[in-house]
Amino acid sequence: METLLLNKEDVDVNTPMPELISAVEDAFAAYENGDAQMPAKSYIDLPQYNGDFRSMPAYLDAGSWDAAGIKWVNVHPDNPDDFDLPTVMGTMVYSDPENAYPLALMDGTELTMKRTGAAAAVATDHLAIEDATSFGVVGAGVQAYTQLEAIAAVRDIEEVVVSDIDDEAVQKFVDYFADDFDVRGGSIADAGHCDVLSTVTPVEEPLVAPEDLADHTHVNAMGADAEGKHELADDILLASKLVIDDYAQTTHSGEINVPYNAGVLTDADIYGExxxxxxxxxxGRTTDDTVTVFDSTGLAIQDVAAAHVVYEHADEHDNGYPFDLLGV
Structure with missing residues (x-):
């Protein structure tokens, strides 16, 4: 038997967004129905290197398919300056759950961007207004691209506003999507008054205030993935229909972690998962809803679901590099 090695380009080619969104939605359903196993994300802190490792294993049974895997990911903020490497890198091991054979090793960084966009799209499909045509994003980094790609797969997005303190990053985003959308740079309030807003920043002081949002905006809070991170003002969270991806992770390291652990926000303020x-x-969204918020920390079941899609299409397209990892 052989293991398939899949690089960033392979992962990109083999993740058709509509299918990926469906697979991630299946993963959420499997987890809710008790058909998934997902131990808590574990951390190895390395203060001497200003970084950490995180391991994210999961198994899920989606009915017509099941899958298992683990993502090994780091966060090393000094990497770009010191080593000319990305701050975040990931490797996904995708295994056959029946016999545990490692079917594939794949780039986990591209996989993470894709499945993060897909998760926001699932939430958007259930929580945004049906006739949403405008999308705003705060943060013009790599995650912003798949947010738009995915959300445009579930809503007929025409107008896009991107906000970032880095003018060069804003222009790069605008240029990239100029042929597909009416896209422009703008303020946080400009982005927040769109029908759908995604926030993809690493800040620890909230940068989106209640007045930055329209009265019907759906917000995907995607940036907070560690203790102390916090993008939305507490008043937004308290007044919204607040949906989370996983109670344990969001209270520990999601958008709600700061106000929750300060006692400002309680379980009663969380609408559901x-x-x-x-x-x-x-x-999901009802006619009575105003602002809705999805607090996404990113779950290992999403990575496994995405890896399943990648592997199935890589095998179908005969790409990637097969090699004899175990010699069996």
Whole structure:
């Protein structure tokens, strides 16, 4: 048997967004229905290197398919300056759950960007207004691109506003999507008054205020993935229909972690988990809703679902590099 090595380009080619969104939604449903195993994300802190490692294993049974894997990912902020390497890198090991054979090793960085966009799209599909045509994004880094790509797959997006303190990054984003959307740079309030807003920044002091949003905006809070990170003002979280991806992760390291652990926000302020909505146990957007918020920390089940899509298409397209990892 052989293991398939898949690089960034392979992952990109083999993740058709509509199929990826469907797979991530299946993963949320499997987790809610008790058909998934996802141990808590574990951390190895390396203060001597100003970084950390994180391991994210999961198994899920989506009915017509099941899959298992683990993502090994780092966050080393000094990498770009000191080593000319990305701050975040990831490697995904995708295994056959029946016999545990490692079917593939793939780039986990591109995989993370793709599945993060897909998760926002699942939430947007259930929580944004049906006739949404405008999308705003705060933060013009790499995550912003797949946010737009994915959300445009579930809503007919025409107008796009991107906000970032880095004018060069804004222009790069505008140029990239200029042929597909009416896209421009703008303020946080300009982005926030779109029908859908995604925030993809690493800040620890909230930068989106209540007045920055329209009264119907759906917000995907995607940037907070560690203790102390916090993009949205507490008043937004308290007044919104607040949906989270996983209780343990969001209270520890999601958008709500700061106000929750300060006692400002409580369990009573959380409407539910996205899995409850995709399985129909709780309503998504209703006519009574104003601002809705999805707090996404990123789950290992999403990585496994995305890896499943990548592997199935890589095998179908006969790309990647097969090699004899175990010699069996």
């Amino acid at each position: 996205i899995g409850e909505i995709v399985t129909g146990q709780k309503d």
